[in-house]
Amino acid sequence: xxxxxxxxxxxxxxxxxxxxxxxxxxxxxxxxxxxxxxxxxxxxxxxxxxxxxxxxxxxxxxxxxxxxxxxxxxxxxxxxxxxxxxxxxxxxxxxxxxxxxxxxxxxxxxxxxxxxxxxxxxxxxxxxxxxxxxxx
Numbered sequence: 001x002x003x004x005x006x007x008x009x010x011x012x013x014x015x016x017x018x019x020x021x022x023x024x025x026x027x028x029x030x031x032x033x034x035x036x037x038x039x040x041x042x043x044x045x046x047x048x049x050x051x052x053x054x055x056x057x058x059x060x061x062x063x064x065x066x067x068x069x070x071x072x073x074x075x076x077x078x079x080x081x082x083x084x085x086x087x088x089x090x091x092x093x094x095x096x097x098x099x100x101x102x103x104x105x106x107x108x109x110x111x112x113x114x115x116x117x118x119x120x121x122x123x124x125x126x127x128x129x130x131x132x133x134x135x136x
Contacts, residue, residue: 014052028068030070031046031071053071083121083122089127091127108124
């Protein structure tokens with residue numbers, strides 16, 4: 001899938017509800033937190049959430065943060081979803097910011113090529129302290 005639009009996917013009801021929940025969140029959410037938010041909408045099992053999340057990740061509308069075991073909505077219309085994506089994750093306030101940039105993708109691809117590896121997808125998670133927390 002090349003560049004995507006966040007509003008044009010043909011989503012199921014569950015996928016739309018999960019995406020809406022993540023979109024309204026201030027930061028990342030675990031699948032179980034999403035389930036808690038959606039219990040009054042008929043969600044009863046984690047599998048319902050995980051199926052929706054798997055599809056949303058596949059569509060490039062949501063990213064999985066491995067180190068947090070959580071998910072965040074893709075907030076960048078220029079994000080490819082299936083290529084290289086990077087995040088800064090503040091360990092004080094849990095703020096997550098999505099980064100894009102050709103230099104990130106280019107550097108990672110160059111490193112992979114140097115070792116004979118054909119890079120298809122990469123996610124970089126930078127953990128530290130955000131500017132707001134450092135200033136405050």
